[in-house]
Amino acid sequence: MSTIPLSDHPLHRSLDTAIPAIQAAARLSRLVLQQNDKGTISKEDHSPVTVADFAIQALLTASIHAIFPSDKFVGEESANALRTNPRLIERVWGLLQVVGKDGGNIVVPESQEHMCELIDWCGKGAPDDMDRTWILDPIDGTKTFVRGEMYAINMALLENGVPVLSVVALPLLSIDAQTPVNNDTRDPKGEDGGCILFAINGHGTFVRPLSNKNIQPRRIPRHCDAITSLSDLKSVTCVSDLDSGIDSIHTMVAQQLGIQNFPGCDLLGWVPRWAALALGLGNTTVWVYKDRGRKAKIWDHAGAVLLFEETGGKVTDVDGRELDWAAGRKLSGNYGFVAAPKAVHGNVLQVVWEVLRREGKGGFLGEIDQKVDV
Structure with a gap:
């Protein structure tokens, strides 16, 4: 740094x-x-x-x-x-x-x-x-x-x-x-x-x-650098106040990760969510859209994601891809979000994939061309 x-x-x-x-x-x-x-x-x-x-x-x-x-x-x-x-x-x-x-x-x-x-x-x-x-x-x-x-x-x-x-x-x-x-x-x-x-x-x-x-x-200290175990994960999300995500998937992912006190910080706005993550009020968020055609709007995330990344967090989409900020007014090349401390981001992403596969929600990684079953 x-x-x-x-x-x-x-x-x-x-x-x-x-x-x-x-x-x-x-x-x-x-x-x-x-x-x-x-x-x-x-x-x-x-x-x-x-x-x-x-x-x-x-x-x-x-x-x-x-x-x-x-x-x-x-x-x-x-x-x-x-x-x-x-x-x-x-x-x-x-x-x-x-x-x-x-x-x-x-x-x-x-x-x-x-x-x-x-x-x-x-x-x-x-x-x-x-x-x-x-x-x-x-x-x-x-x-x-x-x-x-x-x-x-x-x-x-x-x-x-x-x-x-x-x-x-x-x-x-x-x-x-x-x-x-x-x-x-x-x-x-x-x-x-x-x-x-x-x-x-x-x-x-x-x-x-x-x-x-x-x-x-x-x-703000790089608090995410100290997180090396899934047992230290704390959630920031939105529950039941938005119809764009699959609440049941988010809950199952949190349960499989062993996250305590889910949902943790429960905030509707995306920018307050990224801010809460940066402040260390949580360190993990997962968002799976109901429809793969749903794309995030750039003004809800650009810059605000950087707040979390500069505290040691890593953010990709559900497919594990980096976010493409030059794609346009929407993040048209990305699907959803997975954010977690760098050391455990791969583990969180793997759990997301396992839950999606188990629940029959296709359309990720090698299944990208399949329609999401909602």
Whole structure:
């Protein structure tokens, strides 16, 4: 692992741009949390989106573009719904004006049309293996956010198709959180609480308070390096709150691995799950999609996976393949996830295969062309 001081690292300027931007995004999200009406609408895929999603995506894009005008962007939302909803666009614009008064390094769009244009840079963007590309998820866990529960704001920087920087804000998670954390976990410090995790490829994962206080970030130990036995595995997953995975398979894998207190940390959002793994609140997650045609969305994982990897974790898909971050807006070349400490990742993967084979769920390794029987 590199011992270069953060202030001397080539990505220092990118990190210094991302942190105040994500702090402002967190403040904006809290403004929306205080409102009964969060401006929630349903997208074409029936997933929810709020005024916070639109405003944060515009805020992060504007702030980064002001410093790095050649960088590209990929994000979850497009501005289609805003352009046809005058009331919604006014609410989003109003939130940006409030946060923009904070000044500092924060940049807000110049007009409502500029705001929509910035959002569409993300909503129509796709990563490749050539350019610096920022991957943004303005609210990861929108369903829980609407309920006032755990959510995250995700920023990741890819260079040559590889995540090199991750910055994640968790406004409801304490910097000193203890396992297990769940969707309804709340930092007792309230608006003075929350944390930011960030990781630099080859340089480690760090955690710091979400607030603007000038506190040195704390390097998270490479806790996964100490795990050499399956008996030390602790789970992070989502149970019964998502219909994309096979809960019974996840439970059987945990039982065969001997994981105690399954499910452990039970979190709907993927970014909070990766953060919990990085913080050592767990060290293992397995996700088998019901359908091999189901593909993960890049903004739910890019960068956030790096948080765990920089603490000694290894992440592949269910087939044992490395994750292809340059495949597009979805991880089209990968199926599901298997994450565990490096020393035992192969053992965990083998158990996953054994359970899938025993339960008649084909479509992995030599059976890739078979249809998954669900």
